[in-house]
Amino acid sequence: MTLSVDDILAPGGLIADHLDGYELRPQQLAMAHAVDEAFRDRQHLLAEAGTGVGKSFAYLVPAILRVAEENQRVVISTYTIALQEQLIGKDLPFLAKVLPIEFAAAVGKGRNNYLCIRRLALAIRGRDKLFADPRRLDELQAVADWAMQTETGSRQEIDFPLSHVVWRHVYSEIDLCSGAKCEHYPRCYMQAARRRMQQADVVIVNHALFFSDLALRAQHAGFIGPYDLVVLDEAHTVEQVVSNHFGASVSAAGVQRVLRDLYDDRHHRGLLALLDDRKAFDAARRASKSAEGFFNSIADYHGPALAANGRIVQRDIVPNDLSPALQALAKQLRQLRQSAGQSDQAFELLGYESKCRELAEKIEALVDQADEDRAYWATIRPPRRGQGPAITLAAAPINVAPIVSKLLFDAVPSAVLTSATLATARGDRHGFEYMRHRLGLEDGQEVLLASPFDFRRQAKLYVETTLGEPNDLAAFAPIAAEAIAYYVQKSEGRCFVLFTSYAMLNAMAERLAPFAADCDYRVLVQGEDMPNNLLLESFRAEPRSILLGTTSFWQGVDVAGAALSNVIITKLPFAVPNEPLTEARIDAIRTGGGNPFMEYQLPEAVIRFKQGFGRLIRSTQDTGFVVVLDHRIATKRYGRAFVDALPDIEIVRDEFTAQR
Known part of the structure; x- marks a missing residue:
């Protein structure tokens, strides 16, 4: 029997028969038809699906149909772990139960998410030379105990405290892997996970892993295996992910961490301490000293080649003695490895040899500014x-x-890019031009599907226009803190306050503290109190909470129900124009004869604004309000772009000002 999208998603379909409380979502059905058509016609598709559309089913159902009808393989890539867990733990198992179609689904994760049995054994044997801190020894023992029980070897299984200091000595690394030659190969967790992934019909990965595989596929390699169709969910993050993945960074701390893992001169710990080779000790010391001198010379540089914002506008601004020192260390490790034969230490030495060479080459490329397009x-x-x-x-x-x-786009027959925030407009003006331009998509289809929620009934937008310039923090903070307090009282807590910088966040945290103490509210501050996941848990558990957050709380955070009833946006989320990468992009657009503000800065801010606004209403039962404290949304001509990108909603102006 050949099934259609309607057979599964429409009223009277398979999902309606098996899902309690089923309601027809016309937008979901429309998106599913658009995805199905794109897959069948081997076209690309941009699909904005507002909150509540149910976009995961709208692309999963056509994907599974292609598996059944054409034996095609589908990769679904997401930005957040939460969405991956929803897909693999909830949505796909439900569809597997409901549909008369057999398909296999698996999650693909990077190597360093998996325990390496060989490296664990080596770490245990040499623990006294690897770790000086007794706490790290306890953690290593806990990993060893866990290794006797785990079936997957996945880092995400671990429910006990584990520092990265220990985990990086025991996880799987490509340069340290002997593959089928390893005595532990039959039990290798990473290889088992890789086989499951390559045999699956539907593979769930994150964007970073997906683009890693894409880069390897261009060199006729790759690890996901052949596939025909791709869905990029949370696709508004693609430019950021690609920038990070195809960029490069080297930190002083990162270089010294590698060198300390090799040899900690102060405590006589590290891999080289197991081998007790004096020449290698000396090479590691020289590299560490060169690293200190190299990075200090950057910190001490005050010439014209290093702008005040940190952008480097000239090559070779400081002498690079570090790359030669790292290459010399790599050479010494190679000699030591050759004398170690086929021992476990030899594989570890090979890994550090590769790391040293890669660091040397990366630093040389950064100093030489080898790529003029960066x-x-x-x-x-x-x-x-x-x-x-x-x-x-x-x-x-x-x-x-x-x-x-x-x-x-040139390599994959059909790619569907979807998110709740891809377009910069709504209605007939789809507003996909910005995303097309930024990602280089010239052809393909597009569909914009509004949220099914009734924002006129469920929400209001409050706009304050008299609080002053948000860029003048000293003048803006006092009156803005009063406005925040007013709206917090209006919702009795249950409030996110979103910021574009830690400077304003910290200023508001200080000013709100007396108000919160007097009125029995708990202020949760990102970067101070606890990790983000625990901040969210505390926020959900305590109704009289005010969560102050920056970038990571504008997107990918889901607090449904009455726990979140108020989202305050302190400032329109324009990127800082003199941030080095933003500045370079502005310069490039201007040099090309374009208008950086209208072509880049404004649409990027509108996308981020929609993300922040979208934190509020997550279901048909949710109610609440969004507050914007930045007058520019109402007083500047371009402010209309932010309002036009939102659902139809009642707007109330200057309520706080009127009651003062």
């Missing part, structure tokens, strides 16, 4: 806790469109 910058943060300054060298592609176009 922006280069240095980040120098002040010293803390008796340590030196935190210094990072970085680069990223200024324009990712050629990369995405070549690796994805």
Whole structure:
């Protein structure tokens, strides 16, 4: 029997027969038809599906139909772990139960998510030379105990405290893997997971892993295996992910961490301490000293080649003695490895040899500015806790469109890009031009599906226009804090306050503290109190909570029900124009004769604004309000772009000002 999208999703279909409380979602059905058509016609598709459309079923159902009808293989890539867990733990098992179609689904994760049995055994044998801290020894023993029970060897299974210091000594690494030659190969967790992934009809991965595989596929390699169709959910993050993946960064702390893992001179710990080779000790010391001198020279540089924002506008701004020192260390490790034969230590030495060479080459490319299509910058943060300054060298592609176009759109028959926030307008003006331009998609179809929620009934938008300039923090913070307090009282807590910078977040946290204490509210501050996941747990558990968050709380956070009834946006989320990569992109657009504000800065801010707005209403039962404290949404001509991108909603102006 050949099934159609309607047979599964429409009223009277298979899902309606098996799902309690089924309601027809016309938008979901329309999206499913658009995805099905794109897959069948081997076209690309941009699909914005507002919150509540049910976009996961809208692409999973056509994907499974292609598996059944054409034996095609589908990769679904997401940005957040939460969505991956929803797909593999809830949506796909439900569809497997409901549909008379057999298909296999699996999650693909990077190597370093899996325990390596060989490396664990080596770490246990050499633990006294690897770890000076007794707590790390306890953690290693806990990993060993867990290894006797786990069936998957996945880091995500671990429910006991485990530092990265220990985990990086026992996880799977490609340079340290002997493959089928390893005595533990039959029990290898990573290889078993890789086989499951390659045999699956539907593979769930994250964007970083997906683009890693794409880059390898261009070199006739790859690890996901052949596939025909791709869905990129949370696709509004693709430009950021590609920038990070195809960029490069090296930090002083990261280099010293690799060198300490090799040899910690202070405690006589590390891999080289197991081998007791004096020449290798000396080479590691010289590399560590060169690293200290190299990064300090960047921190001490005050010439014209290093702009105030950290952007590096000239090659070779400091001498690079570090790359030769790392290459010399790699050479010494190679000699030591050759004398170690086929021992476990030899594989570890090979891994560190590769790391040293890769670091040397990366640093040389960053200093030489080898790729003129990248922006280069240095980040120098002040010293803390008796340590030196935190210094990072970085680069990223200024324009990712050629990369995405070549690796994805030119190579994959059909790619569906979907999100609740892809377009910069609504209604007849789809507003996909910005996303098309940024990602290099010239052809393909597009569909914009509004949220089924009744925002006129469920929500209001409050706009304050008299609080002053949000860019003038000293003047804006006092009156904005009063406005926040007013609206927090209106919702009796249950409030997200979203910021675009830690400077404003910290200023508001300080000003809101007395109000919160007097009125019995708990203020949860990102970056201070606890990790983000625990912040969310505390927020959900305590109704009289105010959560102050920056970038990571604007998107990918789902708090359904009455626990979140108020979202306050303190400032329109324009990217900081002198941030090095943003500045480089602005310069490139201007040099090409374009208008950076209208072509890049404004549409990017509108997409982020829609993400923040979308935190509020997550179901048909949710109610609440969004507050914007930035007057520009009402007083600037471009402010209309933000309002036009939202669902139809009642707007109330200056309620706080009127009651003062």
